Amino acid sequence: MRISIxxxxxPFVLPVTTTVIVSGAIASRDFMPxxxxxxxxRAQGAPHMFMNILTTNGYVARYxxxxxxxxALLRNIKIRLGxxxxxxxxxxxxxxxxxxxxxxxxxxxxVSVRAANDxxxxxTGTVELGLPLxxxxx
Amino acid sequence: MAECDAVRESLEKYVGKPMGPxxxxxxxxxxxxIRHWVDAIDDRNPVYLDEAFAKTTRHGxxxxxxxxxxxxxxxxxxxEGIAERGGAAMEITHDNPISALNAAGFTGTLATNSxxxxxxxxxxxxxxxxxxxxxxxxxxxxxxxxxxxFVTWVTSYKAGGEVVGRQRFRVFKFDPRTIDPSRLGSAR
Numbered sequence: 001m002r003i004s005i006x007x008x009x010x011p012f013v014l015p016v017t018t019t020v021i022v023s024g025a026i027a028s029r030d031f032m033p034x035x036x037x038x039x040x041x042r043a044q045g046a047p048h049m050f051m052n053i054l055t056t057n058g059y060v061a062r063y064x065x066x067x068x069x070x071x072a073l074l075r076n077i078k079i080r081l082g083x084x085x086x087x088x089x090x091x092x093x094x095x096x097x098x099x100x101x102x103x104x105x106x107x108x109x110x111v112s113v114r115a116a117n118d119x120x121x122x123x124t125g126t127v128e129l130g131l132p133l134x135x136x137x138x
Numbered sequence: 139m140a141e142c143d144a145v146r147e148s149l150e151k152y153v154g155k156p157m158g159p160x161x162x163x164x165x166x167x168x169x170x171x172i173r174h175w176v177d178a179i180d181d182r183n184p185v186y187l188d189e190a191f192a193k194t195t196r197h198g199x200x201x202x203x204x205x206x207x208x209x210x211x212x213x214x215x216x217x218e219g220i221a222e223r224g225g226a227a228m229e230i231t232h233d234n235p236i237s238a239l240n241a242a243g244f245t246g247t248l249a250t251n252s253x254x255x256x257x258x259x260x261x262x263x264x265x266x267x268x269x270x271x272x273x274x275x276x277x278x279x280x281x282x283x284x285x286x287x288f289v290t291w292v293t294s295y296k297a298g299g300e301v302v303g304r305q306r307f308r309v310f311k312f313d314p315r316t317i318d319p320s321r322l323g324s325a326r
Contacts, residue, residue, distance in 0.1 A: 023177075033221045040221055045246075057254060058206070070183055070195050071196055073259065074205075079252050
């Protein structure tokens with residue numbers, strides 16, 4: 001896969017439902033009621049029950065590795081959190097290659113990622129990953 | 139503006155100290171929990187479950203999804219009373235900046251940043267332990283969520299004595315009584 005600065009990742013839309021939020025919360029063993037109980041979440045001032053951060057990180061990682069492939073090794077995921085991800089508001093993922101370099105026999109790529117809904121940016125940040133150098137430009 | 143802030147001064151003692159006690163993950167990294175995660179996130183990267191395929195890659199075998207790092211170390215919850223504890227999995231008894239800020243009226247919490255660093259991917263059998271440290275506490279800030287403090291801590295994840303990952307986490311602890319409705323929106 002040829003990767004250059006400025007490449008855009010294919011867009012991805014996640015239809016955020018109650019089930020998506022609850023599944024992620026329980027798979028990440030996060031039992032905080034704000035992630036499964038709409039009444040609790042609203043009493044805390046949130047517009048609805050909302051996705052937990054572990055799930056957001058999981059989708060950001062998936063978004064990048066769906067593009068980069070199974071040889072990718074993620075080095076870091078750095079996100080800033082904004083608007084909540086709540087049922088009925090699809091999350092739109094977009095990404096762009098910001099840096100391409102080499103380190104420790106790997107090609108190192110930094111991708112900027114944005115996941116937004118109609119409330120604003122849910123998560124913005126960067127993911128750094130390595131791909132094997134050999135054959136990486138096939 | 140260098141005005142005296144007694145609350146902030148009372149927090150200084152926490153900087154550089156543990157956020158909470160060290161912990162050991164309830165279970166080692168294991169395939170059933172990986173499968174549960176992969177299905178929940180609908181992540182079909184074959185290196186997480188397909189041993190035969192994973193062996194053909196540089197991973198050399200099944201690895202855990204890196205974003206699961208924090209999930210392995212989540213405390214076992216006591217479900218009864220979890221809402222009354224504000225969502226805390228267990229009763230928080232240790233003294234840290236979050237409990238101190240709650241006591242001072244800064245009861246609101248908004249997570250603002252997460253930085254996960256992966257030193258190496260985890261494999262089934264790796265058993266995580268964690269330590270954490272308060273990295274910084276900001277001066278009092280006024281934001282769209284009122285007045286409060288940004289508290290940042292770093293969790294180190296170890297397996298077999300080596301650090302395998304880190305997470306830097308930042309929350310804004312705010313006093314809901316200081317929210318200015320005309321600025322309601324964000325902690326920026």
